[in-house]
Amino acid sequence: MNPIVRSGTAARAGALLILLGPLVAWVAEFITAAAWQDPPYSPLYNWVSHLGLTGPPQTAFGQVANSPLGAVMDTGWVIYGALLIIGAFLVFDPRKGTRPITIMILAALAGVGVCLVGIFQGSNANVDNGLIAFHTLGAQGVMLAGNLMAIVAGAGGTRIGLTRGRSITSITLGSIGLIAFPLFMADVFTGWMWNIGLFERAVIYPIMIGHALLGSSVAAAQRHRATHPPAPLGARIES
Numbered sequence: 001m002n003p004i005v006r007s008g009t010a011a012r013a014g015a016l017l018i019l020l021g022p023l024v025a026w027v028a029e030f031i032t033a034a035a036w037q038d039p040p041y042s043p044l045y046n047w048v049s050h051l052g053l054t055g056p057p058q059t060a061f062g063q064v065a066n067s068p069l070g071a072v073m074d075t076g077w078v079i080y081g082a083l084l085i086i087g088a089f090l091v092f093d094p095r096k097g098t099r100p101i102t103i104m105i106l107a108a109l110a111g112v113g114v115c116l117v118g119i120f121q122g123s124n125a126n127v128d129n130g131l132i133a134f135h136t137l138g139a140q141g142v143m144l145a146g147n148l149m150a151i152v153a154g155a156g157g158t159r160i161g162l163t164r165g166r167s168i169t170s171i172t173l174g175s176i177g178l179i180a181f182p183l184f185m186a187d188v189f190t191g192w193m194w195n196i197g198l199f200e201r202a203v204i205y206p207i208m209i210g211h212a213l214l215g216s217s218v219a220a221a222q223r224h225r226a227t228h229p230p231a232p233l234g235a236r237i238e239s
Contacts, residue, residue: 004100004159005218006093012222014090019215021083022208025114028076035069044198049122049139052077060124062193070121077118081142084211085111091218099156106149110207113142143181146207150174153214160214161221170210177206 005011032051033041041051046063053060054070067073088107092100116138126132151174153160157167180202186192187199 002096002159003161004093004096004103004156005091005161005221007222007225010090012219014087015215015218015222017083017087017215018091018211019219021080021087021215022211024083025076025080025208028073032067032069032073032076035072036067038066039064041067042197043201044195046197047122048197048200048204049117049135052118052121053123054121055123055125058124060122060127063196074118074121078115081111081114081118083111084114087215096159099152099159103149103152103156106145106152109145110142110149113138113140113145117142142207143177143184143203146210147174147177147181147203150177150207150210150214153210157217160218162214162217166213166217170213173206173210173213177203180206 006014029048029051033043036051038057047061047065050060050063050065051067051073052070053065053067054074057064057066059065085108088104088111092104094101094104116134120126120131120134120138122132122135126135150170154162154167154170154172154174157164157170162170180199184196184199184203187194187196
């Protein structure tokens, strides 16, 4: 087995950053949703991105949006994206072939996408001035790149430090997200808009769970390597 991850302090730090990113975003989402009380926020019905609206209450994309702590959600997304990019570049070694390079590219695309969602809100004002294009590009970019990253990472799990079970889980998560993506888009573009929050989270949450799984797995593998170093070459030959 030829590992595609770095070793040492950099890899351990990167793994923790990848793990921390979705945790930060989930905490920000919980806090922001709890503050949205007029009308109460519904995770199945309401858009995820509406949590990040910082302006006055408005009707955007067919829903009443009133997020008093929208800046908290936006900050959480930007932190998530930045941690993912930095973490992936610390963990994966591009000298080890196309797979680590592919994962790093997908991580960068997903990370930039999350940041764009946090920076450019899905507001009526941004629809009018055209900046909504950056929000849409970021959202769709992370939905595709993030789920593909879970599949590629799972397929190379033994070279990353994932157990067989975690590798299968990562592939399954990415596949679920990719299957849910066209269903989510159909729900939007047909104008049906039935439980849009449910479909949106069916695409997004597999990505976040996959990142948490990846970060925790690499961290555990690095910790095991540090406490159980390989035997010297001479000892292995003698045995």
